Amino acid sequence: MTRESSLADIFQIGYYWETKILLTAVKLDLFTALKGRSLTVIEVADARKLNPRALELVMNALVAMRVLTKEEKLFTNTQVAERHLVQSSPEYVGHLLLLHDAEWSHWGKLEQTVKTGRSPVTQHVFETNPELGAHVLTVLDRIGQGSGQGLAKRVPIHGAGRILDVGGGAGTNAIAFCQENPELSATVFDLPQTLCVTQQHIERAGLGDRIHLQGGNFHVDPFEGPYDLALMSDILHYQDGKTNAALVKKVYDCLHEGGRLIIKDRFLDPAKTSPAWTTAFAVHILVNTECGECFTIQESCQWMDQAGFRVVEELEPRAMIQGTK
Ligand SMILES: C[S@@+](CC[C@H](N)C(=O)[O-])C[C@H]1O[C@@H](n2cnc3c(N)ncnc32)[C@H](O)[C@@H]1O
Incomplete structure (x- = not known):
């Protein structure tokens, strides 16, 4: 206890x-x-x-x-x-702290949000202040050095040739996956404003010929494809469960038969009271996005089941799940 x-x-x-x-x-x-x-x-x-x-x-x-x-x-x-x-x-690392300072007034409205259920914002930081959002991604990329490589080493590729990184941000994961697997090419799909930073990171990594950028809103704009593997890493919390279910189905549709979707996130335990950091992060999301949330592994597995994935499994407890089409 x-x-x-x-x-x-x-x-x-x-x-x-x-x-x-x-x-x-x-x-x-x-x-x-x-x-x-x-x-x-x-x-x-x-x-x-x-x-x-x-x-x-x-x-x-x-x-x-x-x-x-x-x-x-x-x-x-x-x-x-x-x-x-x-x-x-x-x-x-100041940009990370500047983000929290920029969101200070939203936290001041938490009481009102809890009373009304309405968030004080209608858009998240990547939409309202893409420059700050991009700086934050750059800092996260730097302080998490090795996080992309760690993921790329842990995710089995099984001969995949094309990967789609949905909301791929600074390109951290796409770069690491391509470095780890010389036969792989990647598409990073993200908001056009964010991709300006991604472009620089990819050029610096010398992977411009293997990583393609597609700008757009992942709720609205079509994905190309078909892909062998898709990644959704730390993007679930910007929207509600219904919207995530639709996004998972949209990714399912752009995969080859036998293709896989991997979702990596900061999941809550079934009771939603731990891990402690994620329970507080969920409140941060409550006041800093219009209708975002944090989710459990079980909820995400359900979206995969509903989308039609044949096999849905937990690759890492509390961290990563995989669906196979
Ligand atoms: C927390 S970052 C995660 C970045 C990356 N997947 C990673 O794990 O490092 C969330 C990303 O989702 C992108 N994003 C949020 N809403 C989006 C939307 N509607 N369409 C496309 N990209 C979006 C943001 O621009 C940002 O790059």
Whole structure:
């Protein structure tokens, strides 16, 4: 049995102050102002056109949060801040935090959403702010380095020649699958705005001749094909179950007889109360998409059954299922 939350845990969760202090510091790009040097509050305030009195309180808190240090009146980035929160660093992760800051006002409407059942948004970030969405994909691609390769090693190819990556994002998986299987060619289907970033990643990987890009809305625009293998990785949560069932059927229709669909996602357990990260992610999806959700493996298997897949099996517990046509 899991441990009950203590009062200390409840306060730890409820006092979100430090979250917003960090997100604001990234938004105001304080860490880049301090890149490789130590500055006073007045100097940072001048550089960023901020109010020194207010800024000092924020920077003092950032010292207590161990992302800055303070000696006399001089503030300096800690090593982790210099490496990951300075914009020019090749290991910058700020875009992920900027996404959460951009979605702050949606979270402020959670109470209203729970009362009415209506999300405060009508579109998700890849539609409303494709530039930020693309930056987020690039960071995810970088920090998840090896995640695509890991998947490509775990998924049996069984001689497949053509793969469709539905909502393939930055091309992480398509690139890894093609690198792992020299005989494979891939199509990455995604929103045209997202594909600008995908194009760069594919060119950098030197796979322009084997990975083809198809821009469109996967609910509306037709898939080419037929394909031997299709992948739906981390795309279920942007829409409701009925829409996913229709998408799975649409993918089924573009597969060869004997072709396979693999769905990889962050699935919930049948009771939908774990894993903890995914239960909170489901609420994030509630306020940041019009009607998205998180799903169980069982729900996804049902969509595959309904679509007509002959064999439906769990390839990895809580993570990956496969349907064979
Ligand atoms: C979380 S990312 C997953 C990317 C990739 N499949 C992976 O596993 O790394 C979701 C992707 O779905 C794409 N997407 C969302 N809604 C879409 C739609 N209606 N049509 C096409 N692509 C869509 C987004 O642009 C984004 O690239």
